[in-house]
Amino acid sequence: MLTYLIRRAVNAVLTLLVVTLVTFGIFFMVPKITGSDPALLYIGKTADAASVEGIRTKLGLADPVIVQYGKFLKGLVAGRDYANGNDVTHCPAPCMGYSFKTDQEVFPLLMGDLPVTLSLALGAAVLWVLIGVSTGVISALRRGSLLDRAVMTGALAGVSLPIYFTGLLALSIFVYWLGWLPNADYTSFFVNPLSWASGLILPWVTLAFLFAATYARLTRANMLETLGEDYIRTARAKGLGERTVIGKHALRSGLTPLVTVFGLDLGALLGGAVLTEAVFNLRGLGYQALTAIRGNDLPVIIGVTLIAAFFIVFINLIVDVLYGFIDPRVRLG
Amino acid sequence: MSTDSLAGLTLPGDRNTRPFLEVKDLTVRFETDDGIVQAVSGSSFTVERGKTLGIVGESGSGKSVTSLAVLGLHRTRSNAKVSGQIWLDDQELVTATDEEVRKLRGGKMAMIFQDPLSAMHPYFTVGSQIVEAYRVHNPKASKKEARERAIDMLARVGIPQPAKRFGDYGHQFSGGMRQRAMIAMALVNDPQLLIADEPTTALDVTVQAQILDLIRDLQAEFGSAVIMITHDLGVVAELADDVLVMYGGKIIERGPATSVFHDPQHPYTWGLLGSMPRLDRDVRDRLNPVKGSPPSLINLPSGCAFHPRCPYAGRNGDRSFTEVPELRGGAHAVACHLPPEDRRRIFEQEVAPNL
Ligand SMILES: Nc1ncnc2c1ncn2[C@@H]1O[C@H](COP(=O)(O)OP(=O)(O)OP(=O)(O)O)[C@@H](O)[C@H]1O
Numbered sequence: 270m271l272t273y274l275i276r277r278a279v280n281a282v283l284t285l286l287v288v289t290l291v292t293f294g295i296f297f298m299v300p301k302i303t304g305s306d307p308a309l310l311y312i313g314k315t316a317d318a319a320s321v322e323g324i325r326t327k328l329g330l331a332d333p334v335i336v337q338y339g340k341f342l343k344g345l346v347a348g349r350d351y352a353n354g355n356d357v358t359h360c361p362a363p364c365m366g367y368s369f370k371t372d373q374e375v376f377p378l379l380m381g382d383l384p385v386t387l388s389l390a391l392g393a394a395v396l397w398v399l400i401g402v403s404t405g406v407i408s409a410l411r412r413g414s415l416l417d418r419a420v421m422t423g424a425l426a427g428v429s430l431p432i433y434f435t436g437l438l439a440l441s442i443f444v445y446w447l448g449w450l451p452n453a454d455y456t457s458f459f460v461n462p463l464s465w466a467s468g469l470i471l472p473w474v475t476l477a478f479l480f481a482a483t484y485a486r487l488t489r490a491n492m493l494e495t496l497g498e499d500y501i502r503t504a505r506a507k508g509l510g511e512r513t514v515i516g517k518h519a520l521r522s523g524l525t526p527l528v529t530v531f532g533l534d535l536g537a538l539l540g541g542a543v544l545t546e547a548v549f550n551l552r553g554l555g556y557q558a559l560t561a562i563r564g565n566d567l568p569v570i571i572g573v574t575l576i577a578a579f580f581i582v583f584i585n586l587i588v589d590v591l592y593g594f595i596d597p598r599v600r601l602g
Numbered sequence: 603m604s605t606d607s608l609a610g611l612t613l614p615g616d617r618n619t620r621p622f623l624e625v626k627d628l629t630v631r632f633e634t635d636d637g638i639v640q641a642v643s644g645s646s647f648t649v650e651r652g653k654t655l656g657i658v659g660e661s662g663s664g665k666s667v668t669s670l671a672v673l674g675l676h677r678t679r680s681n682a683k684v685s686g687q688i689w690l691d692d693q694e695l696v697t698a699t700d701e702e703v704r705k706l707r708g709g710k711m712a713m714i715f716q717d718p719l720s721a722m723h724p725y726f727t728v729g730s731q732i733v734e735a736y737r738v739h740n741p742k743a744s745k746k747e748a749r750e751r752a753i754d755m756l757a758r759v760g761i762p763q764p765a766k767r768f769g770d771y772g773h774q775f776s777g778g779m780r781q782r783a784m785i786a787m788a789l790v791n792d793p794q795l796l797i798a799d800e801p802t803t804a805l806d807v808t809v810q811a812q813i814l815d816l817i818r819d820l821q822a823e824f825g826s827a828v829i830m831i832t833h834d835l836g837v838v839a840e841l842a843d844d845v846l847v848m849y850g851g852k853i854i855e856r857g858p859a860t861s862v863f864h865d866p867q868h869p870y871t872w873g874l875l876g877s878m879p880r881l882d883r884d885v886r887d888r889l890n891p892v893k894g895s896p897p898s899l900i901n902l903p904s905g906c907a908f909h910p911r912c913p914y915a916g917r918n919g920d921r922s923f924t925e926v927p928e929l930r931g932g933a934h935a936v937a938c939h940l941p942p943e944d945r946r947r948i949f950e951q952e953v954a955p956n957l
C-alpha cells in the first residue's frame with residue numbers, strides 16, 4: 270500500500286512538472302505566434318523604447334529560454350524577484366507573475382475568485398451525486414419499468430442540452446418570469462449562508478442537471494453489469510436478503526468506477542466552470558479565464574491553467590488513494 | 603442425521619412417501635431479444651439423502667440452469683419462467699414465496715459454483731464472506747463464534763494456516779484454494795442438499811482428485827444429498843449413484859450409474875462414453891465428444907433434438923425427425939425412438955467394441 274501511495278504521489282508531482290513546462294511553453298510561444306511582444310502587452314503600445322527595454326529586462330525576457338523556465342519554476346516554488354537595476358519587485362511563492370492588464374499579482378487575484386468556483390462546483394457536485402446515483406440505482410433495479418424509461422429519457426435530455434440553454438431557460442423561468450429566486454449572485458458563505466445558498470441555487474441546479482444525467486446513466490449501466498456478476502449470485506445463494514445483496518454486495522462494486530469519473534469531473538470544474546459562470550455572471554476562475562483570454566492577459570491565463578491542472582492532479586491523487594482503500598486488488602496487487 | 607428424525611418434521615400423510623429431492627417436469631425458459639431460450643424442458647429426477655446424482659451433458663445442455671432452478675436463483679431474473687414442481691423434504695419450492703426459498707438457500711440447500719474466482723466478491727475477504735453465509739442462517743451466533751466456525755471450515759477443506767488465510771481476498775488464493783474456500787462457504791451450514799456445478803473443471807488433475815475426495819468425505823459425514831454436475835464422465839463414474847444425461851435441455855437418459863455406464867442405451871450417451879476422459883486425450887476432445895455442434899435452444903431441431911448428429915436417425919422411418927421421443931423405461935429410462943432390442947444390439951455389436 271505504501272509503495273503504491275508513493276508511486277501515485279511521485280506520478281502526481283511529475284505530471285505537475287509537465288504541466289508547468291506546457292504552460293511555460295504557452296507563455297513563450299503565444300507571443301511568437303501572434304507576433305506580439307510580451308513587454309509591449311504589459312506596458313502598452315504607446316510606451317517609449319527605453320521603458321519597454323526596462324520591462325523586458327525586469328521580466329527576464331532577454332534571458333535564454335531555459336533560464337526563463339528555471340526562474341518561472343523557482344517563482345512557483347520559492348517566489349522570485351523581478352529586477353531591473355535597483356528597481357526590484359518581490360513576488361512571493363507561488364509566484365505566477367503580474368496581470369498585464371491590472372498589474373495585480375496573479376496568485377492572490379485568482380485566490381480571490383476561488384471561493385466562487387469552489388462553492389459552485391462543490392454545491393453542484395453534492396446535488397448531482399445524490400440525484401444521479403440514486404436515480405441510476407433505482408433505474409437499474411427496476412430495469413425496463415416505466416420509471417426506468419422516464420429517468421433515462423430525462424437523462425438523455427440532460428446530457429444533450431447545453432448549459433447555456435438550460436441555464437438561460439432556468440434563469441428566465443425562475444428569476445424573470447416566476448420571480449421565485451433572486452438572480453444568481455455570489456455572497457460569501459461566512460457573510461450570509463442563506464444568501465450564499467439562494468444566490469447559487471440556480472447555477473447549482475443547472476450544472477447538477479447536466480452531470481446528474483450522465484451519472485444516472487453511468488450508475489445504471491454499472492449496476493446492471495454488477496447485478497449480472499457471479500458473486501452477486503453467490504450472495505443470493507447464501508440466502509442473503511435482497512437488501513444486503515444490493516446494499517452491500519452490489520453497490521460496493523457498482524459505484525466504485527464512479528469514483529474515478531467523479532474525480533475527473535470535480536477536478537475539471539474546480540479549474541473554473543466557464544460556461545456556467547458566464548451564463549450566470551459569477552466571477553469565478555472560469556470567468557477570470559475568459560476575461561484573460563479576451564484581453565490576451567498571459568500571466569492570468571497561465572495562472573488559471575496551473576490552478577486547474579493542480580486541482581485535476583490533486584483530486585486524481587485522492588482518487589488513487591481512495592481506490593487503494595476500496596479495492597484490495599489495487600492495494601495488494 | 604437419520605431419515606427418521608427428519609421425517610418427524612413432515613406432514614403425517616406424506617411421511618416417507620416422497621424422495622428427499624424430487625423434481626417433476628421442470629421447465630425453464632428465458633425470454634431474450636433473440637427469442638425464447640428453452641433451457642430446460644420437462645426434467646424429472648429424484649435424489650435421496652446420502653446419495654449422489656451426476657448430471658452430464660455438453661456445454662449449454664441446461665445443467666447449470668437446472669441447478670439454479672432448484673435453488674430458486676432464477677427468481678431474481680425477470681426474463682426467466684420456471685414451471686413444474688421441486689419438492690425438497692416435502693416442501694414445494696416453485697410455488698413457495700421468495701422469503702421461504704431464501705431461508706433454504708445456503709442453509710438446507712447450498713451450491714458450489716462453476717468458476718470460483720468470479721463467484722467470490724472481490725472486495726470482501728474470504729473469511730468475511732464465509733462468516734456472512736453462517737450468520738444469515740445463525741443470526742444468534744456472535745461474530746466470534748462465526749469467525750471460529752469459518753476458520754474451522756477453512757481448515758476442514760484443507761486450507762493451510764486457516765486463521766491467517768481468513769483475512770485474505772479471493773485473488774490472493776490459488777485456483778484450488780479458492781474452490782476449497784467456496785466449498786467451505788457452501789458447507790458452513792451443513793446443507794442437506796449440496797449442488798456442485800463443475801467444481802473441478804478449472805483445476806489441475808491432482809487438485810481435482812482432492813476436491814472430489816473432500817466432497818465425498820463431507821457427504822459421508824453429513825449424509826447429504828449431492829448433485830454433481832460435470833462434463834467429465836470419469837468424475838460421475840467415480841462418485842455418482844445415479845446419472846442424468848442431458849441434451850438440448852432434456853434428459854435423454856437416466857438411471858443408476860453402473861447401469862448407464864455398462865449398458866448405455868442412448869446414441870448420445872454412446873458418443874459421450876466413447877470419449878471417456880483419458881489422460882492421453884486432449885481436453886478439448888473431451889468437452890466436445892460427439893461430432894457436430896450442440897443444438898440452439900431457441901430453435902431446437904424438430905423431433906429428437908439429437909437427430910442432426912445421430913448416426914441412427916434414419917433407421918426408424920422419419921419418427922426421429924418429426925416426433926419428440928419420450929423418456930421411457932423404469933429405473934433406467936431412455937428417450938429414443940429405436941426399439942430397445944435394436945439399441946442393445948447396436949451397442950453390443952457396433953459401439954462396445956470401440957469403447
Ligand atoms: N439468464 C439467461 N438468459 C438467457 N439464456 C440463458 C440464461 N442462462 C442460461 N441461458 C442459456 O441456457 C442454456 C443452458 O445453459 P446452462 O448454463 O445450463 O448450460 P450448462 O449445461 O451448465 O453448460 P456448461 O457446461 O457450459 O456450464 C445456454 O444456452 C445458455 O445460453
Ligand code: SF4
Nearest residue numbers: 906909912922938939
Ligand atoms: S430418437 Fe432417433 S435421432 Fe434421436 S437418438 Fe434415437 S435414433 Fe437418434
Ligand SMILES: [Mg+2]
Nearest residue numbers: 665666716799
Ligand atoms: Mg454450467
